[in-house]
Amino acid sequence: MHSPPHTPGPRVSALVAAALAAPSVLLVLLVAFSWHPLLTLDGDIARTTHTWAVDQPGVTHAFRILTDWVWDPWTMRAVCAAAVVWLVWIHSAWWLALWVAATCALGTGVQQGLKSALGRERPVWTDPVDSARYAAFPSGHALTATVVCGLLLWLLHLYGAGLALRRTGLVLAVVSVVGVGLSRVWLGVHWPSDVVGGWLIGAMIVALAVASYERWPGPGRLDPRGSLRP
Numbered sequence: 001m002h003s004p005p006h007t008p009g010p011r012v013s014a015l016v017a018a019a020l021a022a023p024s025v026l027l028v029l030l031v032a033f034s035w036h037p038l039l040t041l042d043g044d045i046a047r048t049t050h051t052w053a054v055d056q057p058g059v060t061h062a063f064r065i066l067t068d069w070v071w072d073p074w075t076m077r078a079v080c081a082a083a084v085v086w087l088v089w090i091h092s093a094w095w096l097a098l099w100v101a102a103t104c105a106l107g108t109g110v111q112q113g114l115k116s117a118l119g120r121e122r123p124v125w126t127d128p129v130d131s132a133r134y135a136a137f138p139s140g141h142a143l144t145a146t147v148v149c150g151l152l153l154w155l156l157h158l159y160g161a162g163l164a165l166r167r168t169g170l171v172l173a174v175v176s177v178v179g180v181g182l183s184r185v186w187l188g189v190h191w192p193s194d195v196v197g198g199w200l201i202g203a204m205i206v207a208l209a210v211a212s213y214e215r216w217p218g219p220g221r222l223d224p225r226g227s228l229r230p
Contacts, residue, residue, distance in 0.1 A: 014211040024204050067187065076147075084101050141180045142177070
C-alpha cells in the first residue's frame with residue numbers, strides 16, 4: 001500500500017457517529033434502569049444458547065479457544081499495536097499512529113468506565129461452560145474487536161489498499177466482530193444486550209475517531225490529496 005489517495009469526509013463520519021450514538025445511549029439507559037422487556041429477552045436467549053452450549057461440547061470448546069486466544073481483547077490490542085508500528089516504521093505517520101493508539105485506549109477506558117458505573121451482573125448457571133470476571137455491560141470482547149477491526153478497515157481505505165485486500169479485510173473483520181459476540185453469549189458469560197452494546201459503542205468510537213481526525217489540525221496529518229501535512 002502506498003500513499004493514501006483520499007480520506008473519508010468528516011461529515012459522513014460525524015453523521016454515522018450521531019446515528020450510532022442514539023441507540024448506544026438508549027441501550028445504556030435500558031440496562032441502567034433494568035428495563036424488564038430487555039431483561040426478559042436477554043434471559044430467554046441466554047437460556048436457549050446455554051442449553052446448546054452444554055449439549056454441543058465440541059462447538060463450545062472451539063468457541064473457548066477462539067474467544068480466549070484469537071479474539072481476546074489483548075490479542076486485538078496487539079494487532080492494533082502492530083498497525084501503529086507499521087504506521088510509524090513504514091510511513092512515518094506519527095500523528096495517525098498516535099490517533100489509532102489513542103482510539104484503542106479510549107475504547108478500553110469507555111468499556112471499563114461503563115462496567116464500573118453500571119455494575120451489571122453476568123449470567124449465573126448451575127452448569128457453567130466458561131467463566132469471566134468483572135461486570136457484564138458492555139462486552140469488552142465485542143467492543144474491543146469492533147474498535148480494532150474498524151480502525152484497521154479505515155487504514156486499509158486510507159492507504160488505498162487493493163480491492164482484494166479490502167474485501168479480505170472486511171470478511172475477516174465481520175467474522176471476528178460477529179463471531180466474538182456470538183461466542184460470548186454461547187459461552188454464557190454475557191447477556192445478548194452486552195454484546196450489542198459492545199458493537200454499538202465500539203462502532204461509535206471508531207466513527208468519532210475518524211470524524212475528529214479529519215477535523216484536527218495536528219502536525220503530520222494525512223492530507224486528502226495523498227501527502228503528509230507538515
